[in-house]
Amino acid sequence: RCFHFCKLPGRVMGIRLLRFTSVVIIVLLLVAGALTALLPTIKDDKLPNSRREPKTQSQSALDSFTLIMQTYNRTDLLLKLLNHYQAIPHLHKVIVVWNNIGEKTPEEMWNSLGPHPVPVVFKVQSVNRMRNRLQNFPDLETKAVLMMDDDTLVSAHDLAFAFSVWQQFPEHIVGFVPRKHISTPSGVYSYGSFELQNPGFGNGDQYSMVLIGAAFFHSGYLEDFQRQPEAVHALIDETQNCDDIAMNFLVAKHTGKPSGVFVKPVDIRNLEKDTNSGYSGMWHRAEHLLQRSYCVNKLVNIYDGMPLKYSNIMISQFGFPNYANHKNKM
């Protein structure tokens, strides 16, 4: 029964009371133990605005972006670029828009060379269209899209910085290639780069577009694009060009502000000459630039006005690559 443990209190309180007390004490200890297990863990003291550690499994939809890369007849460049881009910080997933109609994607080879840092999805297209890359892909889980041409290499440093800039300007196209339109006395617009005359607003030059072949923008604009007038889609199909100009019109109309924010790239390269396919991009066609001027004027007709606005803001990264790149002689 009950040995010397029982002797003292047993004689005072009685065995029944003693058992009851023991049970109560044991229950309380169990409850205390359970409560301790449920206490919240002490939070890390975070510096304001500190960057979270990259999650190994998947990244939050706000802190990461999806790369959309359309490809035609340059699979060698595509694979070279995929090896580079698959490891960019904050990348969530890659969507390859496969415009090589009837040709097998390199998915098998891709899988055999795994594992890969992020998922890559090959979207097989039925028609080779420039605007295939502007579909509102169901695979998209992030707010941000990084769109890259399949012959353009931008350094990871530039991309990480530009992504952080996009997060501060999420309604704009934040990218590396600025262009402008100018107005002429006849009312007809012309399209070009810095060799074209300044629009004439004070010192220096202005840009009114940022090309989407090397830029971040909000994934919501893909849905917007699908909802644009049929004439816009027809124009892009007719020219197999100008999807980027159309996107800039869309964004400028939506925000009432300049569509793009230009981030000056430190290291951007065109790999076109490196391809074995012998295929050179659309911009080599004789009529390429004239087509783009044509598109600007057509879009002004379709939208019944010129929504593009000028900006002269050029953004660079403070203290990078040269830690004293902001120094002045004062």
Next chain:
Amino acid sequence: RCFHFCKLPGRVMGIRLLRFTSVVIIVLLLVAGALTALLPTIKDDKLPNSRREPKTQSQSALDSFTLIMQTYNRTDLLLKLLNHYQAIPHLHKVIVVWNNIGEKTPEEMWNSLGPHPVPVVFKVQSVNRMRNRLQNFPDLETKAVLMMDDDTLVSAHDLAFAFSVWQQFPEHIVGFVPRKHISTPSGVYSYGSFELQNPGFGNGDQYSMVLIGAAFFHSGYLEDFQRQPEAVHALIDETQNCDDIAMNFLVAKHTGKPSGVFVKPVDIRNLEKDTNSGYSGMWHRAEHLLQRSYCVNKLVNIYDGMPLKYSNIMISQFGFPNYANHKNKM
């Protein structure tokens, strides 16, 4: 009476009706003439975002700024700078904060050398205090303030561009001199420029303050500053320093974002060595930088936390001075 004019219609309609008809016609002609005079003049076809012509008399409160320049013992520099700054585009008025206690302002000489492009007001101070320039001057009519030290020369091009940047970021301090704080394992903060180690957020450097001695900011912040805890004013009076650090704390707290936007100046000069007064600025004092670190820590105590946030955005002007300054080798 009525001669051959009357003969034909008179015989048909009667003289009374004829007179009535003539009167009606005359009245209609007069009314038509009056309406023509009241028609609105045809508006100029303005390009989106085009800059309005500068008004010769006074500029709109939104399109112009007030220069506030505090001065002590460097009247020769002050006058040299006034000649330069008085003609900056979009300048509305100059407020000179006269810290030369008991000394006459150069107002008479200034007036005798008129006319001047804008009004200049000399605010005579009773005590030589660093924070005199942060009063909410009733003379202020513009939303924007440009604050300049009395030994700093910034080119008109830089100022015009930085003003246009401020108009896009009106809640920030938009200026030419970035600084940072860093945190140490002991929890004590230190203040410095790029020679100080990076705060450690990715590549490159970061800044967390933009000094107000060469910057644009919203005039509302002057009123805010007056409403800050007495301990802040006492700190600035004790050190005769740190008013700019205090302003950055104020703005960061107000916006929850980095207080400043850094615009890289093309042409900024310190004229200190050019003065005949033999007076060199406060920043030459041995304890100047240590004082500023001290101020950072004191302000963290007063505000019970560190509100400053880091930024690595560096803004330059697209296509100026070099029209191809954004070009890349792609």
